Amino acid sequence: MKKKTKKDIPYFDNNIHWKPQSKIWFLSAVLAFVAALAFDYFMPFKQTVNPAPYRIFLLIMIVSLAVLYAVSSKFITLRRKLLHNAQFIFVAALALALWDFLTAKSGIFPLPFFPGPLQITDVMVKDYKMLLISALFSTRLFFVGLIVGSVSGILTGILIGWFRQWDYWLSPVIKVSGVIPAVAWIPIAIAVFPNSFSSGVFLIFIASWFMVSFMTAGGISATPKSYFEVARTLGASEKYLLFHIAVPNAVPNIFMGILTATSLCFATLVVSEMIGAKAGLGWYINWAKGWSVYSKVYAAIIIMAVSFSIILAVIGVVKNYLLRWQKGILK
Amino acid sequence: MSEPIITIKDVNSIYRDSFGHKIYALRNVNIELYDGEFISFIGPSGCGKTTLLRLIAGLDKPQSGTLSIQGNVIGKPDHERGYIFQQPTLFPWKTVEDNVAIGLKARGVYKENKNKIGEYINMIGLNGFEKAYPHEISGGMAQRVAIIRALINEPKILLLDEPLAALDAFKRIEMQSLLIKIWKTMKTTMAFVTHDVDEAIALSQRIVIMTSRPGKIRKIIDVKLGGRRDRNNDEFIALRKIILEELQLASILPEPEYSI
Numbered sequence: 128m129k130k131k132t133k134k135d136i137p138y139f140d141n142n143i144h145w146k147p148q149s150k151i152w153f154l155s156a157v158l159a160f161v162a163a164l165a166f167d168y169f170m171p172f173k174q175t176v177n178p179a180p181y182r183i184f185l186l187i188m189i190v191s192l193a194v195l196y197a198v199s200s201k202f203i204t205l206r207r208k209l210l211h212n213a214q215f216i217f218v219a220a221l222a223l224a225l226w227d228f229l230t231a232k233s234g235i236f237p238l239p240f241f242p243g244p245l246q247i248t249d250v251m252v253k254d255y256k257m258l259l260i261s262a263l264f265s266t267r268l269f270f271v272g273l274i275v276g277s278v279s280g281i282l283t284g285i286l287i288g289w290f291r292q293w294d295y296w297l298s299p300v301i302k303v304s305g306v307i308p309a310v311a312w313i314p315i316a317i318a319v320f321p322n323s324f325s326s327g328v329f330l331i332f333i334a335s336w337f338m339v340s341f342m343t344a345g346g347i348s349a350t351p352k353s354y355f356e357v358a359r360t361l362g363a364s365e366k367y368l369l370f371h372i373a374v375p376n377a378v379p380n381i382f383m384g385i386l387t388a389t390s391l392c393f394a395t396l397v398v399s400e401m402i403g404a405k406a407g408l409g410w411y412i413n414w415a416k417g418w419s420v421y422s423k424v425y426a427a428i429i430i431m432a433v434s435f436s437i438i439l440a441v442i443g444v445v446k447n448y449l450l451r452w453q454k455g456i457l458k
Numbered sequence: 459m460s461e462p463i464i465t466i467k468d469v470n471s472i473y474r475d476s477f478g479h480k481i482y483a484l485r486n487v488n489i490e491l492y493d494g495e496f497i498s499f500i501g502p503s504g505c506g507k508t509t510l511l512r513l514i515a516g517l518d519k520p521q522s523g524t525l526s527i528q529g530n531v532i533g534k535p536d537h538e539r540g541y542i543f544q545q546p547t548l549f550p551w552k553t554v555e556d557n558v559a560i561g562l563k564a565r566g567v568y569k570e571n572k573n574k575i576g577e578y579i580n581m582i583g584l585n586g587f588e589k590a591y592p593h594e595i596s597g598g599m600a601q602r603v604a605i606i607r608a609l610i611n612e613p614k615i616l617l618l619d620e621p622l623a624a625l626d627a628f629k630r631i632e633m634q635s636l637l638i639k640i641w642k643t644m645k646t647t648m649a650f651v652t653h654d655v656d657e658a659i660a661l662s663q664r665i666v667i668m669t670s671r672p673g674k675i676r677k678i679i680d681v682k683l684g685g686r687r688d689r690n691n692d693e694f695i696a697l698r699k700i701i702l703e704e705l706q707l708a709s710i711l712p713e714p715e716y717s718i
Contacts, residue, residue: 357547360515362537362611363564371564375551452551452591 159220272331284343305337342384346377469523482672506673540608
């Protein structure tokens with residue numbers, strides 16, 4: 128293992144950033160945003176809107192692209208990433224302009240069901256407090272539920288995977304109850320739990336617990352026999368075999384379970400908030416729909432996409448850290 | 459010869475094949491392994507040489523007969539009987555040094571023996587690879603790590619179950635000298651299973667020839683060659699001929715060795 132020194136020529140994997148490393152494309156991307164801004168500024172409106180937030184958003188995009196480019200002269204990987212994604216950014220800017228044209232500029236897509244980027248950015252700015260609070264509520268509910276569900280899933284998975292008795296008594300229960308979608312429990316959860324938060328936690332717990340325990344048990348019982356034989360001839364006790372051989376061997380499986388559970392939990396979270404809760408993004412969407420303010424619905428959906436992506440990225444970082452030994456084995 | 463370290467008495471190991479027939483993996487096996495010797499077990503597939511090693515390790519139990527180490531009956535696997543498998547079987551989530559440390563940690567003697575890890579890694583010439591993960595090193599390196607992982611427990615006997623079978627010819631010769639070096643410096647008793655006749659002659663003081671169905675000891679040959687063993691030496695060639703005849707393989711091709 129050689130230590131990296133500054134003199135080492137950085138190695139680039141052209142399979143990761145395979146798009147042309149061309150400055151022209153990046154410049155075009157920035158210019159596309161300028162064009163979208165100019166288009167919005169000069170073309171008259173058919174709908175009555177407040178254009179300021181959208182224009183500021185476009186300006187922010189232009190400035191941040193420029194700043195990122197300047198900063199990336201110091202960070203070669205960032206520069207390569209920017210140039211790789213230049214074509215996408217370019218098309219995204221054009222798509223924004225097209226969307227603007229189809230909605231506020233021409234009215235081809237009618238209100239209230241198809242708001243344009245202007246209405247949505249406007250709503251995001253006007254209603255930012257509510258949206259932020261809703262997003263935080265959803266995130267908190269998600270993490271509490273997922274952590275409770277994953278921890279109990281890992282524990283039951285270990286018990287089932289390691290002890291025959293637990294396997295005998297619990298496996299059938301998990302297999303049968305696991306196929307029930309968590310949202311089916313909503314009426315019961317609302318009736319049994321004192322508030323919407325605890326009933327939400329319960330539903331997300333249900334959604335994640337089954338998946339995680341199932342995968343954990345699979346990982347534990349799939350530990351190669353040779354691992355145990357090696358460890359036993361090295362003087363390992365039963366406890367050591369479980370916690371230092373079987374459980375680490377199951378970690379990739381555990382994460383597969385958690386990641387699968389995560390998408391189940393997103394669905395459960397939104398549905399449970401829509402039905403029973405008085406806070407969160409799911410509730411916000413439902414509430415906005417009640418008032419037929421579809422721009423708010425879209426705004427909440429966009430916020431949801433961003434927050435769920437961040438959540439997935441956080442889980443991914445934890446996973447990559449714990450499974451750093453797999454780097455280079457897979458793919 | 460010195461004291462016997464392992465005593466094997468009237469050992470039978472039976473399993474049933476898919477038709478329900480009794481198969482003797484080992485039948486009435488009697489042998490003593492002496493303290494500090496290098497003994498090889500050779501024979502065709504199915505002669506029970508691996509079974510015998512697994513019985514000594516305590517990984518399996520015999521149907522009848524007794525195995526004892528210095529007078530104590532062998533029970534569960536123990537760190538005093540180190541075992542090297544054909545595959546290195548390093549744990550992929552542990553670095554080289556963590557793999558070597560398993561024995562110390564599992565026995566709860568890690569703190570006082572920490573510095574031994576570096577010494578052992580030095581011995582096999584893997585310094586600089588302490589923090590590498592198993593998939594980042596070659597098969598030969600991995601097998602060397604597996605060997606010191608067992609050795610760091612200072613076992614009374616090292617059971618080697620075809621540890622070199624998965625390596626190429628160059629690596630094998632390198633590893634053979636490493637085994638001899640370990641045997642000479644650490645005075646560990648070595649019980650070595652192989653189906654390579656030359657390897658057995660090159661390494662051992664005694665060669666146990668086994669036959670299959672039922673698995674039995676056919677003959678034990680004392681190797682009286684000196685320290686440096688030249689494979690083209692007349693005595694070496696003569697010994698090879700004797701062993702091959704004993705194996706009744708002299709006229710037919712030896713079995714191919716598979717590495718998985």
